[in-house]
Amino acid sequence: MELPLRALESSVTASRWLPWHAALVFGFLYLPIVTLIVYSFNGSGVGGFPPRDLTLAWYRLLFADEAIWTSVLNSLLVAIAAVIISLGFGIPAALALDRANFPGKALFRRLVLLPLILPGIITGLSLLMLFREADIKLSLLTIALGHGTALISVATTEVFAGLQKLDRSQEEASLDLGANYWQTFRHVTLPNLRLSIIGAALLIFTLSMDEIAVSFFLIGRDNTLPLEIWGRLRRGITPEINAISSIIFVFSLFAILIWYRLRVASEVQPEIAAELLESPAQGD
């Protein structure tokens, strides 16, 4: 009889401390971001506490800064290309992992997932050497190729997780009703994978947008946004950086909201959403 009592006690103490613990974690996660945003409105630069002379001057400066906007555009282009490349290779790879049986499948799965745990330095350096050997001039294209290859593993794991949840009898029903394999893929498999694919695309887009290590090795003349910011940091922090970071933060927030609305609209089970938010390494 003692055991349940003790369990009850500990759950009472736990319930007292847990909210504080949660608040602490939350603060640890978000205080830096809040600080970043607040100081983007600080009239007296990044130093000084508390912030005073609230101003939009840094934003005005930012909007006039062409180099930043060029780099933002470059980053967007790279991220879009990375999404297309990684999904273009990742979806077939996931299908192969889910359906096909071929010799060396286990090895293939591990190799596809390897770039996830491989340090960016290795990926970047090896790609740099490859491009050198192939005599390809470094440019935004090489960065996009770098991001694309590094993120195939993310696309594969996300789509693979979606395939695992798919009810196979639905595909059989489609074949049974006279649809061939391609029609079945297009009308049944793909719509069922829609959320996995959108989730993967958003994740890859975000990861590509803030990627530094691989980009650093593959950069040509055109900067991406993280490299532009990094370059400026060497000349000292200005609240202009805070301003651009705040804008990125707001956009990410919107992206998540849009994705969430999509999910609600498509009436799919909530656990799929949880799956998409999980770390991609868990898809194996």
Place this chain on the structure above:
Amino acid sequence: MVLINTESASSSPPKLGTQPLLSIRNVAKSFGRNPVLRDISLQVAEGEFLTVLGESGSGKTTLLRIIAGFETADSGEIWMEAQRLDALPPYHRRVNTVFQYYALFPHLTVEENVGYGLKVAKLPKEQSVSRVEQALAMVKMTAYAEFKPGKISGGQQQRVALARALVNRPRLLLLDEPLSALDANLRRQMQVELKSLQREVGIAFVFVTHDQEEAMVMSDRIALLRRGELEQVASPREIYSHPATAYAAQFIGHTNLLTAEVSRGIARCKSLSWPVKLPDGVALFSLRPENIRVAAGNTDSDRIGFRGKVIWQAFHGATELLQIECIDGLLLSMRTASGQNSRGNLLLEFSPEDAIPVRKSQEAEKGL
């Protein structure tokens, strides 16, 4: 080929003498080292309702999946009239399936689900619309055309799955335990509906189930499958009154299995003995509980009389099942109409022709 085929709406049993619609010839299948089907040969007639009955693991679903084209047989052939079916991919077979859990497309409405086969077949819009309407009306789901499958009940999903399969006007409809996900009442109602629908459309049904009662109620013929082998293929009446094997006798209905020693035309099981037309040796007999009666008193010399004591009585509504212990300890079940007040010692009898000799099934003689 019209969906509502009035000619076959009559309840006359299908003619098996003509060329069968589907012939399964010596089909065998193993998963790894585990044989699932061994040398199955079976025929389905045009317009027939054939039930493949078996316990789980008997291979019934695998057989269905081979006919549909989702599995490939290791050996054997499947023919639909003059066309070899097993060489075709599922989408070229004029066979449609109702899946156990319906497998409706969750992202499409009821209407789109039903119209799916017509859409991929690129049927002209007007035709497909009217056929979908007709199919939905047939299963009384017109009001739910715009609903997504997630918003309707299990029984309704069942009807949609039926409409989705039948709208393609298959030659043969396969049903994989389609009623097992429904509760008992709905299930009984759907049995009747399904059977009358089958009569109405005149399409041959191959229905897979593990429920012998369901098989009895609905089928023209039952193919009893056990461990990948056919035990008996016959009409429900035939299989009940003349089971071929001990397993068939026990699986379909209740029975008493008697192991008897036959010598010179007399079978003996403990104190019971009755005349038979069998060679000498050990034989197995099935004696249905309802064929044991309380002796009427008139000395009909054909009947075999014996004494027994009622040791257990189970009320089944219209009938009661009595457990009888004979003088020599032999236990028998007998069925009487309810309210007979049969207690204590009774004088009982049975006709020798009701003791049906059955083939031995391995490890199936649990009755005695």
